[in-house]
Amino acid sequence: MTRLTRRAGLAGAAATAALASLRPRAAHAKTKLQVIWMGWPEGQVKPLMDSFRAAAPEVELQVETIPFVQIFQTLEVRLVARTPDPDIFICDSPLTASYAARGHLLDLTPHLDASRFTKSAIEAASWQGKIYSAPFGSSCPVLFYNKKLLREAGIEPPPADVEKRWTWERLVEAARKLSKPEENRWGFSFEQQERPYMLLPLAQSLGGVALSPDGFKATGYIDGPAFLEAYGFMQKLYTEWKVSPQGLFDPNLPVEQFGNGRIAMLVAGTFNEATIKTRYPEIELGVAPYPRFEKGKAVTPTGAWHVGVNPRTRNRKEALALIDHFMSHDLQVLWFELRPYPPVLKSVWEKEAKRFETDMWKIVRYELEHTAVPRPATPGFREYEDILRTALRDITTGADVKATLTAAAQKIDRELEKYKG
Amino acid sequence: MKHGFREPWSIVAWFLAPALLGLALFRLAPIAIALVGGFTGTRLTGETVWVGLRNYRRLVEDPSFWNAVEVTLLFNLIVNPLQIVISFGLALLVLRPTPLVPFFRAAYMAPMTVSLSLTSILWAILLEPTMGPVNGLLRSLGLPPQPFWRGEDQALATLIGVASWKGVGYWMVFLLAGLLLVPKELHEAAMIDGAGAAARFRHVTLPLMRRPLAFVLVADTAANFLLFAPVYLITQGGPAGATALLMFEAYQAAFTYLDKGRALAISSVILFVIGVLALLELRLLRERGG
Numbered sequence: 024m025t026r027l028t029r030r031a032g033l034a035g036a037a038a039t040a041a042l043a044s045l046r047p048r049a050a051h052a053k054t055k056l057q058v059i060w061m062g063w064p065e066g067q068v069k070p071l072m073d074s075f076r077a078a079a080p081e082v083e084l085q086v087e088t089i090p091f092v093q094i095f096q097t098l099e100v101r102l103v104a105r106t107p108d109p110d111i112f113i114c115d116s117p118l119t120a121s122y123a124a125r126g127h128l129l130d131l132t133p134h135l136d137a138s139r140f141t142k143s144a145i146e147a148a149s150w151q152g153k154i155y156s157a158p159f160g161s162s163c164p165v166l167f168y169n170k171k172l173l174r175e176a177g178i179e180p181p182p183a184d185v186e187k188r189w190t191w192e193r194l195v196e197a198a199r200k201l202s203k204p205e206e207n208r209w210g211f212s213f214e215q216q217e218r219p220y221m222l223l224p225l226a227q228s229l230g231g232v233a234l235s236p237d238g239f240k241a242t243g244y245i246d247g248p249a250f251l252e253a254y255g256f257m258q259k260l261y262t263e264w265k266v267s268p269q270g271l272f273d274p275n276l277p278v279e280q281f282g283n284g285r286i287a288m289l290v291a292g293t294f295n296e297a298t299i300k301t302r303y304p305e306i307e308l309g310v311a312p313y314p315r316f317e318k319g320k321a322v323t324p325t326g327a328w329h330v331g332v333n334p335r336t337r338n339r340k341e342a343l344a345l346i347d348h349f350m351s352h353d354l355q356v357l358w359f360e361l362r363p364y365p366p367v368l369k370s371v372w373e374k375e376a377k378r379f380e381t382d383m384w385k386i387v388r389y390e391l392e393h394t395a396v397p398r399p400a401t402p403g404f405r406e407y408e409d410i411l412r413t414a415l416r417d418i419t420t421g422a423d424v425k426a427t428l429t430a431a432a433q434k435i436d437r438e439l440e441k442y443k444g
Numbered sequence: 445m446k447h448g449f450r451e452p453w454s455i456v457a458w459f460l461a462p463a464l465l466g467l468a469l470f471r472l473a474p475i476a477i478a479l480v481g482g483f484t485g486t487r488l489t490g491e492t493v494w495v496g497l498r499n500y501r502r503l504v505e506d507p508s509f510w511n512a513v514e515v516t517l518l519f520n521l522i523v524n525p526l527q528i529v530i531s532f533g534l535a536l537l538v539l540r541p542t543p544l545v546p547f548f549r550a551a552y553m554a555p556m557t558v559s560l561s562l563t564s565i566l567w568a569i570l571l572e573p574t575m576g577p578v579n580g581l582l583r584s585l586g587l588p589p590q591p592f593w594r595g596e597d598q599a600l601a602t603l604i605g606v607a608s609w610k611g612v613g614y615w616m617v618f619l620l621a622g623l624l625l626v627p628k629e630l631h632e633a634a635m636i637d638g639a640g641a642a643a644r645f646r647h648v649t650l651p652l653m654r655r656p657l658a659f660v661l662v663a664d665t666a667a668n669f670l671l672f673a674p675v676y677l678i679t680q681g682g683p684a685g686a687t688a689l690l691m692f693e694a695y696q697a698a699f700t701y702l703d704k705g706r707a708l709a710i711s712s713v714i715l716f717v718i719g720v721l722a723l724l725e726l727r728l729l730r731e732r733g734g
Contacts, residue, residue: 042625059476096699096700099699099702100699103490103702105490123491124488124490125488125489125702126489126490207574207575249655267576268574268575269573269594270572270573270574270594271574291518402488405700405702406700406701406702409696409700413680413681413682416682416683417681417682417683417684420591420594420595420683421596421683422596422683422684427684430507430508433507437502437506438701438703441488441703442488
């Protein structure tokens with residue numbers, strides 16, 4: 024960790040005072056860094072922040088944590104004010120382009136050594152050839168299942184081998200045997216029942232493309248045949264086969280129901296493994312890869328949380344020091360221990376190889392290298408995500424798939440208009 | 445003499461100043477900002493530019509805007525008369541000072557003390573289709589469970605129900621105050637003239653209730669036009685746009701679509717509609733003659 028500017032403390036020494044008088048701010052005040060962070064449990068946030076506090080005692084770190092359901096709105100309100108606050112903010116990787124296009128992210132290309140990061144992480148951090156957000160974690164959902172429930176129903180569990188991954192058709196067949204809707208028992212659920220992040224791969228597995236290559240047109244893409252087929256299939260999980268509980272849009276709810284043994288199989292992010300094991304120790308947890316369609320290919324979602332610097336910050340040096348600290352090998356290992364997202368640093372994968380020998384991490388490693396498709400790169404991702412999310416929500420509750428997707432595509436086109444030239 | 449006249453005016457001005465300042469700062473200024481802002485757009489880099497009627501032109505061409513207009517009008521057409529009738533009924537019920545009346549008055553007013561966001565969360569849980577207690581109760585009675593918030597044809601009705609659960613007790617208080625001001629002598633005189641209960645209600649109570657009714661109607665309409673929390677917290681305008689009230693559209697324009705001009709244009713439309721409706725309602729309930 025390199026030393027930060029030596030301000031503070033030395034008031035009285037004439038030389039320093041003279042130097043300090045040239046600076047815009049009082050020399051004796053601690054430099055304040057305002058940070059907006061995700062509302063993860065305190066135990067997963069504080070150790071990271073404390074680690075920086077210890078490394079840079081001359082900086083006063085003020086951290087605001089915002090719950091997931093509010094974080095994007097909150098950031099929007101704070102950023103459009105175009106003030107120096109916050110200095111640092113957590114940035115969902117697919118929003119990198121959105122923030123960058125609107126001048127809310129400092130270009131980190133000269134500052135980050137891209138070769139330290141995995142290729143997919145750098146891709147997710149880039150917009151028009153420059154790196155605008157510092158990759159902090161990646162992601163990869165897997166299929167968790169409750170071994171006991173499957174055994175009791177006489178179902179052979181899904182193999183962990185990526186080459187032999189289950190098809191959605193096979194999964195539904197098993198899920199129907201495991202479901203008793205009238206007793207609130209369900210064969211399967213997505214952790215994120217309405218989020219494009221988790222559901223785009225369904226359509227992509229059938230060859231669907233999420234957005235036009237120039238990033239401005241959804242009509243002809245999300246209302247194309249692959250999407251209609253994939254989301255028609257998804258709808259039947261809720262309405263026809265009744266293997267998934269409707270309306271658990273808060274991602275915590277399906278995980279909780281899985282933990283309580285009410286849901287037998289769950290497609291969910293890797294970080295849930297730790298949560299499930301600590302909160303529901305009695306569960307016999309099995310892990311398999313994200314399924315594909317019988318006639319389709321394997322596709323998985325990826326991308327996750329990055330860290331961005333407000334270009335209007337008055338404390339650029341300190342803000343960049345925080346970025347350096349957070350991208351250091353040691354802190355990334357600590358972060359992995361706190362909340363196991365797939366790491367973005369090559370060195371973590373290499374030096375911590377032992378941790379990645381489990382079934383789950385073998386799957387994740389394969390997916391990140393072979394099947395992961397990032398969300399579409401468009402400055403209008405925020406609008407895209409929200410409109411498609413609402414459409415998916417409606418589809419799970421039985422709305423006409425074609426009409427819903429067509430309307431959503433038109434709405435997205437309308438909103439992306441503003442980013443053209 | 446002149447001096448004597450001037451002084452009271454300056455005193456009056458001083459006393460009025462804080463209120464007028466507050467009115468200008470917190471009411472008129474935001475309205476002006478919204479009206480002017482409806483004609484502007486924001487560049488990607490943050491500069492505000494004049495775009496003339498573009499925001500309005502886009503609204504007119506936008507089917508989701510018209511859906512929101514339709515939903516908002518339908519919602520208000522039902523919820524306002526419904527709330528007034530129920531709260532008037534409740535006020536009449538708790539008017540006479542019988543022994544249990546204080547209990548009922550308090551019970552009807554109780555939902556008023558719960559914040560709207562808490563109300564929303566409470567009813568989201570109670571009416572949750574899969575795990576909610578209301579459907580549990582229906583099932584145990586052998587009745588089919590209902591989709592409530594998640595049914596395209598039930599969501600708006602559910603919203604009306606919840607808004608009324610919270611609203612009627614509040615409006616009841618104003619109407620009750622109005623009823624208590626109706627002079628007893630008028631009722632007694634009418635009784636002596638042989639008027640029955642229905643006739644007295646129609647010819648004595650109702651005419652004297654015009655003013656409180658006008659206030660409640662206008663205030664209730666404005667409150668319901670601005671309803672936002674349950675839509676934001678529970679339905680997000682869905683399913684399939686069934687609860688997409690204009691306020692939610694304005695919110696989405698500002699915070700999801702990052703389009704301040706559109707949001708302000710929608711706000712201006714809401715303001716205009718409320719203004720027109722308030723005028724109509726006041727006219728409808730204006731006291732006629734002497």
